[in-house]
Amino acid sequence: MRGVLAPLAVFAVLFGVLPAGLSAAGSGYLFRLADVTLIFCILSLSMQLITGVAGLLTLGHAAFYGIGAYTAAILSTRLGFDAGLTIPASGLVSALFGVLIALPTMRLVSIYFAVATLGLGEMIYVTLLNWVSFTRGPLGIGDIPPLRPFGFDLSSPLGTYLLIAALAALALLVVHRVAHSYYGNTLRALREDDQCADAMGLPVVRLKIETFAIATFLAGIAGALWAHTTGYVNPADFRFAESILILAMVVVGGLGSIPGAIVGAALLILLPEALRAIGRVRILAVGLIMFLCILFLPKGLFGEVTALDLVRRQFGAAWRGSPTDRPLGWR
Amino acid sequence: MALLEIDRVTRRFGGLVAVDDVSGAIAEGELVGLIGPNGAGKTTLFNVICGFTPPSSGEVRFAGEPITGLRPWRICRRGIGRTFQNLRLFPNMTVFDNVSVGAVGRLGIGPFESLLRTRAARDRAADVSARTWQALERTGLAPYAHLLAADLPYGRRKYLEIARALATGPRLLVLDEPAAGLNETETAELARFIRTLHAEGLTILLVEHDMSLVMGICQRVMVLASGRKIADAPPSVVQQDPLVLEAYLGTEEVA
Numbered sequence: 001m002r003g004v005l006a007p008l009a010v011f012a013v014l015f016g017v018l019p020a021g022l023s024a025a026g027s028g029y030l031f032r033l034a035d036v037t038l039i040f041c042i043l044s045l046s047m048q049l050i051t052g053v054a055g056l057l058t059l060g061h062a063a064f065y066g067i068g069a070y071t072a073a074i075l076s077t078r079l080g081f082d083a084g085l086t087i088p089a090s091g092l093v094s095a096l097f098g099v100l101i102a103l104p105t106m107r108l109v110s111i112y113f114a115v116a117t118l119g120l121g122e123m124i125y126v127t128l129l130n131w132v133s134f135t136r137g138p139l140g141i142g143d144i145p146p147l148r149p150f151g152f153d154l155s156s157p158l159g160t161y162l163l164i165a166a167l168a169a170l171a172l173l174v175v176h177r178v179a180h181s182y183y184g185n186t187l188r189a190l191r192e193d194d195q196c197a198d199a200m201g202l203p204v205v206r207l208k209i210e211t212f213a214i215a216t217f218l219a220g221i222a223g224a225l226w227a228h229t230t231g232y233v234n235p236a237d238f239r240f241a242e243s244i245l246i247l248a249m250v251v252v253g254g255l256g257s258i259p260g261a262i263v264g265a266a267l268l269i270l271l272p273e274a275l276r277a278i279g280r281v282r283i284l285a286v287g288l289i290m291f292l293c294i295l296f297l298p299k300g301l302f303g304e305v306t307a308l309d310l311v312r313r314q315f316g317a318a319w320r321g322s323p324t325d326r327p328l329g330w331r
Numbered sequence: 332m333a334l335l336e337i338d339r340v341t342r343r344f345g346g347l348v349a350v351d352d353v354s355g356a357i358a359e360g361e362l363v364g365l366i367g368p369n370g371a372g373k374t375t376l377f378n379v380i381c382g383f384t385p386p387s388s389g390e391v392r393f394a395g396e397p398i399t400g401l402r403p404w405r406i407c408r409r410g411i412g413r414t415f416q417n418l419r420l421f422p423n424m425t426v427f428d429n430v431s432v433g434a435v436g437r438l439g440i441g442p443f444e445s446l447l448r449t450r451a452a453r454d455r456a457a458d459v460s461a462r463t464w465q466a467l468e469r470t471g472l473a474p475y476a477h478l479l480a481a482d483l484p485y486g487r488r489k490y491l492e493i494a495r496a497l498a499t500g501p502r503l504l505v506l507d508e509p510a511a512g513l514n515e516t517e518t519a520e521l522a523r524f525i526r527t528l529h530a531e532g533l534t535i536l537l538v539e540h541d542m543s544l545v546m547g548i549c550q551r552v553m554v555l556a557s558g559r560k561i562a563d564a565p566p567s568v569v570q571q572d573p574l575v576l577e578a579y580l581g582t583e584e585v586a
Contacts, residue, residue, distance in 0.1 A: 174446060182435045182459045183445040185424070189432040192421035199381060199415075201407035201436025201499050210442050256423075305423050 010172065014165045023158055031157035035229055037269045038161075038168040039222050044249040044265040045175045045258065046218035051247065052255040052303070053179045054211045055191025057114040060101075060121020061246050064216040066128060066238025068094045068223025073141040073233045074134070084149035087167070087224045094220025095213045097124075102212040106205050121243060128235040140234030147228045164225055171218050176258055178214060187211055188256070191305070252293045254303025263301055332395060334359045334534055335380070335411075335503055340389035342375050349375040350386070351558035357503065357536060362529040364545035364566075365538045367555035368579055373538050374416070376555065377507055380536075381413050382406040394502070407436055412501030414492040416508040422481035426472055426491055427463060429480050433498030434462035462498050470494040470524075486517050490524075497528075504528065505536045510544045522548050542579070546570065554578065 022031050047061050068090035075081040075089055105116045128135050135141065146155035147163055154163050178184055186207055189197040198204045227233050245268060253264025271289065275282035299306050333356035342350040350372040357363050367373050378384040380391055382403040390399045398406050407413075412433070421429050438459060444452035467473040470490040475483060483491060489509055496504055506525070510518045526548050529535055539545045545552055546566040554562040554569060556578035562569050569575055 177446050177448065178442055181445040182431055182456055183440050183442055185428050185431050186435050186440065188424055188428065189421050192423060193419050195383075195403075196415065196419040196421070197432065197436075198403040199383070199407060199413055200433045200495060201404045202432065203402075203404050214442060 062242035068220030072224035090224035098216025254300030256304030364549035412496035
């Protein structure tokens with residue numbers, strides 16, 4: 001990503017080639033596919049920051065995506081806010097929850113943190129599902145207005161695409177600058193050995209909370225975009241399986257790699273669509289491709305760390321604790 | 332005035348007293364060794380100094396200020412740089428990036444300045460680069476800067492640990508068994524290097540299991556045995572100390 005060529009190429013594809021091609025095809029379906037891909041790019045980029053760069057295995061990322069989506073849905077349907085306000089508000093509310101959840105959990109090591117995020121993610125899902133008076137529960141919230149930020153009507157397929165593309169580009173810039181800087185080096189140090197990073201003068205807990213805040217902010221924005229472009233949100237869209245899908249994007253693309261997050265998101269959104277022709281077994285085929293990816297490309301497509309290495313360290317650390325509390329010997 | 336003062340530090344783990352009422356001081360510019368047989372409490376005392384283990388009682392002061400109970404990163408920023416006995420590098424990062432972490436640890440950094448690339452952020456990044464290169468040059472690692480730490484030859488990894496600690500800009504450098512796993516030639520090279528650092532004005536505490544390195548270069552040696560300090564004197568004196576000999580060789584017991 002050094003130099004000006006790569007940003008120019010990203011810019012040209014995102015705002016030139018893609019919208020021109022999509023407009024020429026004139027297909028609402030293709031526009032929608034591009035929108036969804038870009039929304040998931042934002043999600044995978046944000047999770048890349050937490051898991052790939054800072055090394056925190058989170059299993060509840062979809063919950064922050066859901067908080068963003070519901071914030072946008074409720075603000076726009078009940079209070080009549082337009083997307084110019086709901087999008088930043090979704091990011092902020094999601095980041096607020098991110099920090100609240102990070103404060104107690106960031107002191108947990110590795111696998112315990114993963115389990116805590118899994119539990120909290122499910123709690124948020126169950127809340128969305130059961131707080132019927134506020135979220136309408138399993139019925140979901142419908143009639144969410146399309147994107148009309150500050151009165152500009154971007155509800156056309158092209159307008160919607162361009163706004164999503166602009167926000168995805170912004171998310172890319174944010175994650176790129178955070179990850180590819182000395183600040184990013186400190187996050188990578190946390191991933192490699194956070195105790196040692198502590199000894200080198202890094203405020204470990206604060207760095208983790210900051211990372212979590214930035215990433216959940218971006219996930220919240222992705223949620224708002226989903227709500228406004230789908231027009232309908234339902235708790236089932238933000239379940240554990242969705243977190244795993246985002247994690248799979250990050251792992252297949254390569255832990256720690258920004259192009260990896262983008263390619264992973266594109267692959268896992270577009271592949272099932274491209275395989276529609278083979279009917280019901282397509283999900284199996286996607287699973288198989290993911291499996292082969294991990295088997296033959298242990299670092300994913302572009303990764304800095306092997307996924308197995310991260311998982312091994314996450315689990316290995318669970319046994320690192322002191323065995324002094326249990327009686328000696330085994331029965 | 333002493334740079335580091337250890338004041339009646341005790342650390343218990345359950346019923347085990349790992350460090351028992353140890354006091355000592357290191358003056359600015361000294362090169363002091365801390366030795367003792369296995370299980371003497373060296374590592375525990377080390378961890379108390381660096382903030383990894385709070386003491387059960389007693390106080391540690393650095394440059395006159397108490398640092399007891401501070402988090403390791405705060406102690407590092409006060410000016411105590413450390414290395415790890417069993418090499419804790421950041422394996423998936425380059426040698427340069429490893430060392431840069433130490434430099435950032437000293438200077439501090441926030442996400443928003445990196446995000447906005449403010450003038451201050453760019454100045455700080457330049458400062459971090461300069462410190463990193465300086466530490467790499469000092470340890471002779473500059474030619475390896477682009478390698479992943481995991482690909483560095485074993486002997487060089489020790490120097491990477493030291494370079495990273497130097498980049499934190501320490502007033503006191505604490506080395507935890509730097510000679511472990513090195514052969515005689517490598518140990519001699521390391522001894523020369525530690526002497527050079529000391530000659531450049533750095534205060535150094537060398538924690539070692541092996542007597543030879545410490546006796547060769549240190550001005551003063553503290554000896555721990557079973558958690559207690561049993562000697563604190565120049566190497567020539569310590570070598571003759573019957574208590575020290577007993578701790579290392581064992582008492583003559585009736586078979």
